Amino acid sequence: MAHGTALEPPQGAGGPTARVPAPWEMGPLALHGHDVDGVNRCVHCGLCLASCPTFSLLGTEMDSPRGRIVLIKSLAEGRIELSDSTRAHLDLCLGCRACETVCPSGVPYGQLIEAARAEIERRHPGGPVRRLFRWLNFAVLLPHPRLLGLAATGLRCYQVSGLQRVLRASGLLRLLPGPLAAWEPLLPRLPPAAARAPLPEVTHAEGQRRARVGLLTGCIQQVAFGTQNRATARVLARNGAEVLAPRAQSCCGALHAHAGEDGLARDLARRTIEAFEAAGVDQVIANTSGCGAHMKSYGMLLASDPAWRARAARFAARVRDVSEFLCQEPLRGPLQPVARTVTYHDPCHVIHGQKIRKEPRALLAQIPGLRVVELSEADWCCGSAGTYNLTQPEMAQRLQERKIAHIRATGAEAVVTANPGCIIQIAQGLQATGAPTRVMHIVELLDEAYR
Amino acid sequence: MPALTEARKKSLRREMEALLGPGAVLSDPDELMVYESDGLTLFRALADFVVFPLTAEHVAALVRLAQREGLPFVARGAGTGLSGGCLPAEGGLVISLMRMNRVLEVDYDNQLAVVEPGLVNLHLSWAVGARGFYYAPDPSSQQACTIGGNIANNSGGPHTLKYGVTTNHVLGLEVVLPDGEIVWLGGKTRDPQGYDLTGIFVGSEGTFGIATKIVLRILRQPQAVRTVLAVFNEIDQASEAVSAIIARGLIPAAMEMIDQLTIQAVEDAFGCGYPRDAAAALLIEMDGLAAGMDEQAARVIAACRETGAREVRLARDEAERQLLWKGRKSAFGAYGRISPAYLVMDGVIPRTRLPYVLRRVNEIVAGYGLRVGNVFHAGDGNLHPNILYDPRKPGEEQRVVAAGGEILKVCAEVGGSISGEHGIGLEKRDYMPLIFSEADLGCMARVKRAFNPTGLCNPGKIFPSRKGCAEAGFASRPHPIEEAGLAQRF
Ligand SMILES: Cc1cc2nc3c(=O)[nH]c(=O)nc-3n(C[C@H](O)[C@H](O)[C@H](O)COP(=O)(O)OP(=O)(O)OC[C@H]3O[C@@H](n4cnc5c(N)ncnc54)[C@H](O)[C@@H]3O)c2cc1C
Numbered sequence: 009m010a011h012g013t014a015l016e017p018p019q020g021a022g023g024p025t026a027r028v029p030a031p032w033e034m035g036p037l038a039l040h041g042h043d044v045d046g047v048n049r050c051v052h053c054g055l056c057l058a059s060c061p062t063f064s065l066l067g068t069e070m071d072s073p074r075g076r077i078v079l080i081k082s083l084a085e086g087r088i089e090l091s092d093s094t095r096a097h098l099d100l101c102l103g104c105r106a107c108e109t110v111c112p113s114g115v116p117y118g119q120l121i122e123a124a125r126a127e128i129e130r131r132h133p134g135g136p137v138r139r140l141f142r143w144l145n146f147a148v149l150l151p152h153p154r155l156l157g158l159a160a161t162g163l164r165c166y167q168v169s170g171l172q173r174v175l176r177a178s179g180l181l182r183l184l185p186g187p188l189a190a191w192e193p194l195l196p197r198l199p200p201a202a203a204r205a206p207l208p209e210v211t212h213a214e215g216q217r218r219a220r221v222g223l224l225t226g227c228i229q230q231v232a233f234g235t236q237n238r239a240t241a242r243v244l245a246r247n248g249a250e251v252l253a254p255r256a257q258s259c260c261g262a263l264h265a266h267a268g269e270d271g272l273a274r275d276l277a278r279r280t281i282e283a284f285e286a287a288g289v290d291q292v293i294a295n296t297s298g299c300g301a302h303m304k305s306y307g308m309l310l311a312s313d314p315a316w317r318a319r320a321a322r323f324a325a326r327v328r329d330v331s332e333f334l335c336q337e338p339l340r341g342p343l344q345p346v347a348r349t350v351t352y353h354d355p356c357h358v359i360h361g362q363k364i365r366k367e368p369r370a371l372l373a374q375i376p377g378l379r380v381v382e383l384s385e386a387d388w389c390c391g392s393a394g395t396y397n398l399t400q401p402e403m404a405q406r407l408q409e410r411k412i413a414h415i416r417a418t419g420a421e422a423v424v425t426a427n428p429g430c431i432i433q434i435a436q437g438l439q440a441t442g443a444p445t446r447v448m449h450i451v452e453l454l455d456e457a458y459r
Numbered sequence: 460m461p462a463l464t465e466a467r468k469k470s471l472r473r474e475m476e477a478l479l480g481p482g483a484v485l486s487d488p489d490e491l492m493v494y495e496s497d498g499l500t501l502f503r504a505l506a507d508f509v510v511f512p513l514t515a516e517h518v519a520a521l522v523r524l525a526q527r528e529g530l531p532f533v534a535r536g537a538g539t540g541l542s543g544g545c546l547p548a549e550g551g552l553v554i555s556l557m558r559m560n561r562v563l564e565v566d567y568d569n570q571l572a573v574v575e576p577g578l579v580n581l582h583l584s585w586a587v588g589a590r591g592f593y594y595a596p597d598p599s600s601q602q603a604c605t606i607g608g609n610i611a612n613n614s615g616g617p618h619t620l621k622y623g624v625t626t627n628h629v630l631g632l633e634v635v636l637p638d639g640e641i642v643w644l645g646g647k648t649r650d651p652q653g654y655d656l657t658g659i660f661v662g663s664e665g666t667f668g669i670a671t672k673i674v675l676r677i678l679r680q681p682q683a684v685r686t687v688l689a690v691f692n693e694i695d696q697a698s699e700a701v702s703a704i705i706a707r708g709l710i711p712a713a714m715e716m717i718d719q720l721t722i723q724a725v726e727d728a729f730g731c732g733y734p735r736d737a738a739a740a741l742l743i744e745m746d747g748l749a750a751g752m753d754e755q756a757a758r759v760i761a762a763c764r765e766t767g768a769r770e771v772r773l774a775r776d777e778a779e780r781q782l783l784w785k786g787r788k789s790a791f792g793a794y795g796r797i798s799p800a801y802l803v804m805d806g807v808i809p810r811t812r813l814p815y816v817l818r819r820v821n822e823i824v825a826g827y828g829l830r831v832g833n834v835f836h837a838g839d840g841n842l843h844p845n846i847l848y849d850p851r852k853p854g855e856e857q858r859v860v861a862a863g864g865e866i867l868k869v870c871a872e873v874g875g876s877i878s879g880e881h882g883i884g885l886e887k888r889d890y891m892p893l894i895f896s897e898a899d900l901g902c903m904a905r906v907k908r909a910f911n912p913t914g915l916c917n918p919g920k921i922f923p924s925r926k927g928c929a930e931a932g933f934a935s936r937p938h939p940i941e942e943a944g945l946a947q948r949f
């Protein structure tokens with residue numbers, strides 16, 4: 009009969025396809041070599057549902073963590089094929105890992121979705137244009153700081169020469185293929201070359217030296233947000249850290265891993281580990297959420313590589329988000345008062361990826377004169393999610409609008425956060441509504457208080 | 460029931476899309492698969508469609524369409540149910556209420572809120588929290604489950620001990636009856652005239668129609684709260700403490716027991732501060748007026764000490780209190796840390812029989828070579844033995860079902876019941892004869908028939924299957940339920 013059937017044990021196995029082996033005939037589940045046995049940790053309790061932004065907005069369980077886990081599990085069991093609809097539901101996942109924070113069972117969701125992404129990429133590499141674009145992006149630009157720097161110079165010319173204004177006004181941008189047109193306004197306005205210049209390799213500690221740390225200056229971070237890196241180095245130095253920014257470092261590979269480019273991600277992880285090991289630092293500091301969370305997972309990423317496993321785990325244990333590091337001791341004074349009302353937005357890969365909630369708030373509380381108001385749904389994704397705002401513009405926009413509405417409701421003069429992706433996304437959303445609210449990285453606010 | 464042809468499916472899909480708008484009808488098999496279970500994975504059933512209405516009129520039109528086509532239909536909230544209640548046992552339509560999730564009106568002066576059924580339980584307390592109010596029924600799943608599901612299962616929670624179950628907090632409902640008519644049962648006042656149809660609808664597990672608006676009581680947040688954690692080296696001591704507290708005339712708002720296996724799982728999950736080596740812990744909460752609260756807490760603490768608690772601790776602040784509750788409320792999910800699957804039982808027993816029943820539960824489960832974790836509403840005698848199993852091991856599913864059945868028999872023997880709050884659904888229907896006579900079930904069947912004469916609204920639930928009837932010795936003549944056209948014919 010075409011209608012579904014209630015299956016009771018012992019007939020329990022079944023469902024849409026009958027050729028599936030019994031559960032006990034299956035070994036640990038994997039997708040093309042990527043371990044996804046974590047799906048068996050999910051007990052289907054559903055406690056994660058309401059914390060998932062995509063489920064909350066759509067109400068469809070294929071767009072919930074529990075539903076996506078069912079899809080990934082069924083793929084690994086060979087119960088379903090990777091259909092267009094399954095792919096769409098997995099693509100729509102933000103990778104924000106809010107579901108991991110609430111899951112009592114400890115389902116390693118981030119790992120599962122990365123494996124699924126790699127599988128999708130393997131099966132659907134796309135047409136030549138997409139492949140070329142991805143290759144340029146992931147294999148050429150991101151891993152090579154110098155090339156990225158050149159590209160940045162080109163972009164800056166486009167932005168300041170008036171060409172951007174002309175193109176935007178002319179409507180020619182609309183001729184760009186599909187999503188490319190939506191990307192253009194999101195391109196960060198690049199700072200002048202001086203701010204994009206690399207950080208000095210050593211910034212000396214002020215006062216008594218507390219630690220020797222390495223700063224991940226990042227790929228895009230360095231060209232688009234060099235000022236944040238500078239502020240980070242200054243604030244760290246003020247707090248007794250000798251800050252090394254090894255030239256040999258490249259991109260940490262987080263964007264690659266999130267986009268299913270796992271081979272490149274491993275190469276970049278090895279390069280990053282080597283660069284910081286050579287610099288001989290006690291801790292490695294990140295001021296971008298995705299990079300921090302990703303470097304903390306190097307142990308897992310390289311677990312199947314015997315030559316690197318232990319090294320990667322050692323490295324991962326030394327990674328700290330900048331707030332986490334600064335919070336290990338009270339901030340060193342003197343801090344100037346900052347008379348301002350601010351609110352704090354939690355970047356997903358800080359709060360969910362690294363479980364850092366208290367630290368940034370504790371830092372803000374130490375700035376004299378600052379008034380902090382809580383933001384409702386502060387721990388919800390703003391829609392930036394790495395490259396998500398480029399690949400899923402519609403959902404990203406809905407999340408952005410929701411975030412902006414909450415921010416405006418606080419009446420704060422500035423939103424403080426801890427990740428450049430969020431900063432672009434929120435600033436762009438605020439700009440669109442004409443709100444005068446500023447957006448800043450927490451290190452920029454601290455830097456201001458140290459002036 | 461005749462199979463739906465592909466052509467018929469297509470045209471139905473078009474009709475429903477025209478009604479609900481784009482993106483509101485699912486019929487892709489991979490998508491339907493995601494909806495084949497609720498919080499209990501032992502049962503699975505596939506729908507033909509999952510649909511997402513936005514209004515009562517949408518729901519009514521869907522229901523009329525289903526009746527016209529002879530298609531079964533069932534409401535679904537968050538799918539956290541633990542008895543297979545929202546499964547499309549005979550296929551047809553799953554009507555998801557998740558897009559009807561607004562708080563429509565709050566009347567603080569009269570302490571009530573009008574909400575849509577897909578609203579998440581906890582979100583109501585959030586919505587009224589700023590003004591010092593909350594919604595009292597607090598199932599442990601409250602961060603995800605919906606008011607509609609709570610209504611259908613008459614859900615309880617830890618604070619049921621003092622505040623009662625869902626039905627004590629529902630004033631009225633707008634319901635789409637199984638024939639598509641939209642009616643109001645009850646209203647905004649406390650004592651409506653006529654039959655208490657609200658009372659009948661609450662707990663009917665989605666077999667009497669679909670609630671589309673719900674009028675709920677909201678309460679003022681208590682002035683003062685004290686939360687006590689009492690730690691025991693023996694389970695029996697913890698059971699005795701429960702009786703001792705009640706015997707002193709104290710009525711805590713909540714009194715929850717957590718055993719060692721469960722403590723270990725929740726500590727792995729969130730590190731909530733339960734001692735891992737304890738045989739059992741009691742989480743006891745008192746709330747109400749500030750005056751006299753400390754004295755009450757002192758009496759509870761004394762009762763625990765006298766029954767042998769090795770440690771009794773008062774939560775220092777709200778953060779510690781929240782963490783202890785987080786542990787308790789995450790317990791089911793946390794079993795995932797120690798076992799790939801579990802079956803939650805939901806028996807109710809007279810509180811005084813706790814020590815005996817807990818011992819029997821442990822014996823039964825051990826006899827099947829399985830493990831059990833207990834976490835439950837001790838104050839109400841509402842047990843939740845969670846039998847852990849691994850569906851990847853041959854034969855374990857059958858063993859877990861058999862062990863569960865024996866536990867329910869023990870509950871019935873000591874004068875208890877087979878379900879406290881999770882509903883009968885698919886899972887426990889064949890155990891109904893343990894506590895109800897043929898005549899009792901016949902009476903229920905007649906009520907069901909009055910609401911749901913065609914039986915298309917959530918079929919396959921609550922009433923025993925033919926097999927269950929036969930096992931209970933009901934099958935010698937056509938069973939009244941079968942005569943009413945409601946028996947299951949799998
Ligand atoms: C971890 C965990 C802890 C739990 N703790 C508790 C607890 O402490 N106490 C407790 O009582 N339960 C508990 N439950 C069980 C479950 O959460 C409740 O039964 C809850 O009320 C189900 O709500 P839902 O929205 O998930 O409903 P669903 O599972 O989607 O549906 C449940 C039933 O409601 C019907 N239904 C749904 N919406 C409507 C509607 N609008 N109109 C008519 N019928 C409708 C469905 O047809 C079905 O029969 C727990 C479950 C889990 C997974």
Ligand code: SF4
Nearest residue numbers: 050051053054056111
């Ligand atoms: S909370 Fe965890 S175990 Fe529960 S359904 Fe979600 S992922 Fe699965």
Ligand code: SF4
Nearest residue numbers: 060101102104105107
């Ligand atoms: S990562 Fe975020 S979007 Fe993806 S399933 Fe989890 S909560 Fe939902």
